[in-house]
Amino acid sequence: xxxxxxxxxxxxxxxxxxxxxxxxxxxxxxxxxxxxxxxxxxxxxxxxxxxxxxxxxxxxxxxxxxxxxxxxxxxxxxxxxxxxxxxxxxxxxxxxxxxxxxxxxxxxxxxxxxxxxxxxxxxxxxxxxxxxxxxxxxxxxxxxxxxxxxxxxxxxxxxxxxxxxxxxxxxxxxxxxxxxxxxxxxxxxxxxxxxxxxxxxxxxxxxxxxxxxxxxxxxxxxxxxxxxxxxxxxxxxxxxxxxxxxxxxxxxxxxxxxxxxxxxxxxxxx
Amino acid sequence: xxxxxxxxxxxxxxxxxxxxxxxxxxxxxxxxxxxxxxxxxxxxxxxxxxxxxxxxxxxxxxxxxxxxxxxxxxxxxxxxxxxxxxxxxxxxxxxxxxxxxxxxx
Amino acid sequence: xxxxxxxxxxxxxxxxxxxxxxxxxxxxxxxxxxxxxxxxxxxxxxxxxxxxxxxxxxxxxxxxxxxxxxxxxxxxxxxxxxxxxxxxxxxxxxxxxxxxxxxxxxxxxxxxxxxxxxxxxxxxxxxxxxxxxxxxxxxxxxxxxxxxxxxxxxxxxxxxxxxxxxxxxxxxxxxxxxxxxxxxxxxxxxxxxxxxxxxxxxxxxxxxxxxxxxxxxxxxxxxxxxxxxxxxxxxxxxxxxxxxxxxxxxxxxxxxxxxxxxxxxxxxxxxxxxxxxxxxxxxxxxxxxxxxxxxxxxxxxxxxxxxxxxxxxxxxxxxxxxxxxxxxxxxxxxxxxxxxxxxxxxxxxxxxxxxxxxxxxxxxxxxxxxxxxxxxxxxxxxxxxxxxxxxxxxxxxxxxxxxxxxxxxxxxxxxxxxxxxxxxxxxxxxxxxxxxxxxxxxxxxxxxxxxxxxxxxxx
Numbered sequence: 001x002x003x004x005x006x007x008x009x010x011x012x013x014x015x016x017x018x019x020x021x022x023x024x025x026x027x028x029x030x031x032x033x034x035x036x037x038x039x040x041x042x043x044x045x046x047x048x049x050x051x052x053x054x055x056x057x058x059x060x061x062x063x064x065x066x067x068x069x070x071x072x073x074x075x076x077x078x079x080x081x082x083x084x085x086x087x088x089x090x091x092x093x094x095x096x097x098x099x100x101x102x103x104x105x106x107x108x109x110x111x112x113x114x115x116x117x118x119x120x121x122x123x124x125x126x127x128x129x130x131x132x133x134x135x136x137x138x139x140x141x142x143x144x145x146x147x148x149x150x151x152x153x154x155x156x157x158x159x160x161x162x163x164x165x166x167x168x169x170x171x172x173x174x175x176x177x178x179x180x181x182x183x184x185x186x187x188x189x190x191x192x193x194x195x196x197x198x199x200x201x202x203x204x205x206x207x208x209x210x211x212x213x214x215x216x217x218x219x220x221x222x223x224x225x226x227x228x229x230x231x232x233x234x235x236x237x238x239x240x241x242x243x244x245x246x247x248x249x250x251x252x253x254x255x256x257x258x259x260x261x262x263x264x265x266x267x268x269x270x
Numbered sequence: 271x272x273x274x275x276x277x278x279x280x281x282x283x284x285x286x287x288x289x290x291x292x293x294x295x296x297x298x299x300x301x302x303x304x305x306x307x308x309x310x311x312x313x314x315x316x317x318x319x320x321x322x323x324x325x326x327x328x329x330x331x332x333x334x335x336x337x338x339x340x341x342x343x344x345x346x347x348x349x350x351x352x353x354x355x356x357x358x359x360x361x362x363x364x365x366x367x368x369x370x371x372x373x374x375x
Numbered sequence: 376x377x378x379x380x381x382x383x384x385x386x387x388x389x390x391x392x393x394x395x396x397x398x399x400x401x402x403x404x405x406x407x408x409x410x411x412x413x414x415x416x417x418x419x420x421x422x423x424x425x426x427x428x429x430x431x432x433x434x435x436x437x438x439x440x441x442x443x444x445x446x447x448x449x450x451x452x453x454x455x456x457x458x459x460x461x462x463x464x465x466x467x468x469x470x471x472x473x474x475x476x477x478x479x480x481x482x483x484x485x486x487x488x489x490x491x492x493x494x495x496x497x498x499x500x501x502x503x504x505x506x507x508x509x510x511x512x513x514x515x516x517x518x519x520x521x522x523x524x525x526x527x528x529x530x531x532x533x534x535x536x537x538x539x540x541x542x543x544x545x546x547x548x549x550x551x552x553x554x555x556x557x558x559x560x561x562x563x564x565x566x567x568x569x570x571x572x573x574x575x576x577x578x579x580x581x582x583x584x585x586x587x588x589x590x591x592x593x594x595x596x597x598x599x600x601x602x603x604x605x606x607x608x609x610x611x612x613x614x615x616x617x618x619x620x621x622x623x624x625x626x627x628x629x630x631x632x633x634x635x636x637x638x639x640x641x642x643x644x645x646x647x648x649x650x651x652x653x654x655x656x657x658x659x660x661x662x663x664x665x666x667x668x669x670x671x672x673x674x675x676x677x678x679x680x681x682x683x684x685x686x687x688x689x690x691x692x693x694x695x696x697x698x699x700x701x702x703x704x705x706x707x708x709x710x711x712x713x714x715x716x717x718x719x720x721x722x723x724x725x726x727x728x729x730x731x732x733x734x735x736x737x738x739x740x741x742x743x744x745x746x747x748x749x750x751x752x753x754x755x756x757x758x759x760x761x762x763x764x765x766x767x768x769x770x771x772x773x774x775x776x777x778x779x780x781x782x783x784x785x786x787x788x789x790x791x792x793x794x795x796x797x798x799x800x801x802x803x804x805x806x807x808x809x810x811x812x813x814x815x816x817x818x819x820x821x822x823x824x825x826x827x828x829x830x831x832x833x834x
Binding site: 037039040060066138143145147148222234237245247249250252254256261262263264 | 418419420421422423424425426427429430431432433434436437438440444450453455456459470471472476478480481504509510511512515570574575576577587588609612613614615616617657658660673674676677678688693695696697702703723724725726727728750751752834
């Protein structure tokens, strides 16, 4: 089973995810932006459009104005998620020694990597729990929540909880950077792993990977597509629009007033 | 659509209870519609408004601007609402056999 | 009065009325199949609709940003849930997850009940786009309402008010069935009134050939808003413009935009272009109408069946231009009532007409007070998208839908002494707010903005 999850399923996941996302995006691209539905205030230059995109992606600006309590949880969760994903890439690739490039000693860098990873993991957990509690308690959110919304939150929570357990009990239940990197290298080179490799014999690591792969396979067929949807929607509603020039043809107000247009003859103005 | 009988004459009404054909209108129609629009008894002033609406409609195929209705009949808007509690657009047009106004009214 | 399984519904157009719009009623046993066929067509065409279907995370941020939900507390009036009424069908028939997992992902088979739900809830939505403004992804739920209403219309399900207004548009080019003689008579009457009240000679030219400007007023101004027409007449006279009102299309609004964009809306766009060409216009200036201004400014270019040679601007863009260049003499003391401005949704969010309104109102009144939230965060008056139904249940609903706006108006304090002005430069807003300021006891009088300009102009 572990062997299947770690050695075969990843390729299936990759195919499902890639083709699923391409299929969805292809459908979006097949439909058109028929009318101009730009949302005010209209940007006047593409740099302003970029500014809107950036403010929305980095700060969730609209949400900040429309629903502050949700913004707090959602922003924390997403930023921690970006941090965690980035940390996985960098930490595993550099084996935790990435901060050496910033002038730290190898030991300090490893500790720093562990500290940042743990913080991101815990922040992510806190954010997800906050969002789950919100779904369970706030009336208006309960009213919009369906079964799949809960299931996806639970799946994310499962990934994060398992990840945090490995992080916090690294020596007993987790896995070091080196075997993880070795595992990734084998996957990329299409080389089978020995059966006694730590990546296969560490139960929590296998579980973590299983959940992540389920998430990636669900991704193209769920609301997780909002990652792309955000850009697709903003591409429609935030675009440059320039008003036609104001000022009316053949109008000379000074002359009109001098001629007294509208003022009945023989009387003064009002 | 429904047909009703007003004093022995068949009159066709639309779903909102307005007359389909303004030509079918007689004084009896106004009397018939009055209770449904919260009017107990048709007074001289009611008839003045109704007659003005009918005359204007005959000439222009629309109801007059409400300001014009007030001015020509000498009734303030407030008084018109007292006469026709459901308002000039709905109540008085219905009594006068005019079609229900459309658009942003 | 109409109610279907506890849902409020506006009275619907009869077979005869729908025929005037070239639509045959779909028999009940074909409705589901046809609805899916139309939905399939829409999803393949409108990307804004597809992304609304496929990228919502159901975070609920839209809920309390929607005046309809705030006023009714009906869960189906939360924008994402309103969209879900179509999304559940979309998922079931047009997505893999819906076909395979059904209920788990919220997919549902289509049924007549679902179609009736659409009719109830898509006609409680004002298409105001505050949900699009508040959505973290910018999902525009208004696009879903558009699609829902278009499908319903093709099935033969349209409110009487909308259908008859659409019928009048095809008949006369305006919402109120105003024929040319009626237009001319009303304008002559107003010219007399202007002379009496303002001592100014204003001539309202109708269909004058070789006019530089055609002015497109809202037809409701001919029934309910005399000072809006008078204000425009005073302004054009003051600046000495060579202008005219085309009787072919005396309508700033376009109800087709609200229920039938494919035919009814498009039809009046061509009427407009015909009129502009016939009268030799150089510029088209739009009157006070919110949805109509959106339909004109944002949709005419993509609706037109020919190149559009005429710049189209809003009268307040022009007034603001002349105020900024110091060419108008305005006396704000003539409008000395505490005044607040209601930003019509379609001006503020769809057309970016925000600052110019303020330039104008501040120059014309002596005591201006901002409402909050305002501009692109404005709340709808509750009548948006023409849901001005007057049967008793729908009228009660209108009171609920205007509750949020009433709260905001009260908070400005302009009505505290009973002599406030609520400036609402849009015909639907006016028609909604005239009775609503009474229902909510706000102590204000509803005014158009060009009305105030007309009063303040010093000749």
